[in-house]
Amino acid sequence: MKLKGFLRPDGKIGFRNHFLVVPTVICATRTAEEIASNFSNVVCLHNQHGCNHMKEDERKVVNVLKGLACNPNVAGVLFVGLGCETIPTMKIFESVRATGKPAECLIIQEEGGTLRTIEKGVRILQKMMEQCEIKEVEVDLSNVIVAIECGGSDTTSGIASNPVVGYVADKLVDAGAAVVFSETTEIIGAEHLLARRAVNEEVAKKLLELVSRCERSALAGGEDVRGVNPTPGNIRGGLTTLEEKSLGAIYKAGTRPISGVLEYGEPVPARGLYFMDSPGHDVESVSGMVAGGAQVVIFTTGRGTPTGCPIAPVIKVTANAKTYSRMSDNIDVDVSDVLEGKTTIQQAGERLYQKLIEVLNGKLTKSEMLRHREFGIYLTQPTL
Amino acid sequence: MDAIAFSKKDNVATAIKDLFKGQRVTVALGEKKLTVELLEDVPFGHKFALVDIPQGAQVVKYGEPIGIATVDIKKGQYVHVHNVVGQRGVRGHRS
Known part of the structure; x- marks a missing residue:
């Protein structure tokens, strides 16, 4: 059975080409949603977590955010953190970028609020979509x-x-x-x-x-x-x-x-x-x-x-x-x-x-x- | 066909249409067919007894126990939460 898939830089095959916005903490979720809403093909995770977790739960949150960003159905990803959350936003971002997938990260406290983060996020994603190379392949x-x-x-x-x-x-x-x-x-x-x-x-x-x-x-x-x-x-x-x-x-x-x-x-x-x-x-x-x-x-x-x-x-x-x-x-x-x-x-x-x-x-x-x-x-x- | 059973160990069958009291229903058990006269109405997707099940005995579906009869259940009676209780995830059970 031959299938049409998309080859990602880490060698994995996706069957969709989503661009994903991941707020790593609930405090960034509203801003992340607003970034995604500017595009027809960008999906935002409605994250309700990301701060003050105990160890075992933090591991689950990190696994899921990182896992969804790394999923081969995702062509590129923008992380949005607040800056003071307990979850390691930069570490998650860097581990996803290390797979070769187009990935960027914005921190709301560093950008200076919701509006500046939204504008920068929209520009980053548009550029990412423009530059991202989609390799269509036949797979089984x-x-x-x-x-x-x-x-x-x-x-x-x-x-x-x-x-x-x-x-x-x-x-x-x-x-x-x-x-x-x-x-x-x-x-x-x-x-x-x-x-x-x-x-x-x-x-x-x-x-x-x-x-x-x-x-x-x-x-x-x-x-x-x-x-x-x-x-x-x-x-x-x-x-x-x-x-x-x-x-x-x-x-x-x-x-x-x-x-x-x-x-x-x-x-x-x-x-x-x-x-x-x-x-x-x-x-x-x-x-x-x-x-x-x-x-x-x-x-x-x-x-x-x-x-x-x-x-x-x-x-x-x-x-x-x-x-x-x-x-x-x-x-x-x-x-x-x-x-x-x-x-x-x-x-x-x-x-x-x-x-x-x-x-x-x-x-x-x-x-x-x-x-x-x-x-x-x-x-x-x-x-x- | 009115109902299905899955294993010859099963003492209940599942209705695949709404069934009614007094009806003589046909139950498929693989190639075999059984006939049971219903003592109560049994809605689509719900169960009835294929044999008498005494209080405290296991109720068996898919050839496996699904709970215990809390009262004596007669052949043809409706079997559900009013006369069966699960044994798993409940106080007093040790897995």
């Missing part, structure tokens, strides 16, 4: 990292849409692509099945430890997981317990061996199937996997959900015919015919695979058309 699936997500699940997710995505995940892994799935909360009750698929004991152990850590931290926070998950919408959709939700959720990861277990926002290695630690919160989960390098997301839903990603196309799939007819402006692929017994999982999987190829080659997804650019970072510690 071994250059692709696909993130797999499910959200707003109901029982149709476990019965049909997740198995259809699982078929595509297997096909991608066999073709040399990397596939990453996440949501630690939503493998609780199914982790023994995934651990059996780990390539070695170390990977199995790491996976089981993540699940146990997630269960313990929920209890330490005073919550039964079941007070939150399954959600009220999941329950209305027929899902009774977290175990039932998890057993249905893992079908989306297909059947191939699990090559590794990653921390939130950590780079996804090439080739194979990986699990990334993340919460069941869809936006935080997708942000983590795209920060890990995924260029495209396949997202199943039962109840229907509109969310996208600032820099990666998100392909929405449902097997709930009612949801598709009610929310077709948000959903790209309808596989409800599987549930009705009119189509096999393999046939619907081939249809989704074709859609994925079209999207990689530039066709916009519904979330891109409607500019759904939701962004969130998974934090677990108090802000001080």
Whole structure:
């Protein structure tokens, strides 16, 4: 399978040409948004964090901001810091510039306020776009990292849409692509099945430890997981317990061996199937996997959900015919015919695979058309 | 076809259309077909018992336990949060 991609200076392949403005701290977010709003093709991350974090959370914020800037779907990046934030803005900027990607940085306190920063930022970005060389190349699936997500699940997710995505995940892994799935909360009750698929004991152990850590931290926070998950919408959709939700959720990861277990926002290695630690919160989960390098997301839903990603196309799939007819402006692929017994999982999987190829080659997804650019970072510690 | 089960270990099936009390419904289990008379209405996507499930017994879907019956559940009865409770991520459970 040949695909049209864009070669970045670090050798990675993008399937979109976004220019990205990254406010490294919430105090710079308004200014950064104003810079981006001057252009038709510049995306701004709506960062709500970046200051007074404890160590573990700061690591997550840095990983995600740096990971999204380094994602090959991004052709060039402008960082905007305030100047007194605790997050190391200059270090993040320098590490991204070191990959060879066009990158610049402005500090609001040094520029002298919002208006001067906006003007300088707009001029910098315009010049960056003018000078940036876009190298179009023909590549194969071994250059692709696909993130797999499910959200707003109901029982149709476990019965049909997740198995259809699982078929595509297997096909991608066999073709040399990397596939990453996440949501630690939503493998609780199914982790023994995934651990059996780990390539070695170390990977199995790491996976089981993540699940146990997630269960313990929920209890330490005073919550039964079941007070939150399954959600009220999941329950209305027929899902009774977290175990039932998890057993249905893992079908989306297909059947191939699990090559590794990653921390939130950590780079996804090439080739194979990986699990990334993340919460069941869809936006935080997708942000983590795209920060890990995924260029495209396949997202199943039962109840229907509109969310996208600032820099990666998100392909929405449902097997709930009612949801598709009610929310077709948000959903790209309808596989409800599987549930009705009119189509096999393999046939619907081939249809989704074709859609994925079209999207990689530039066709916009519904979330891109409607500019759904939701962004969130998974934090677990108090802000001080 | 009215409902689906996934494993011969399953003691519940999932409705793939709205089903009603008194209806004799057909459940697909791979190539096999089962027939169950419903004692209650079961909405699209929700579950009913394929056999009697005594209080305290595991409720099984996809061939795996999804929770415990909190009361005796009769074959054909609606199975959901009113008569099943999950065992994971809850106080008292050790993973």
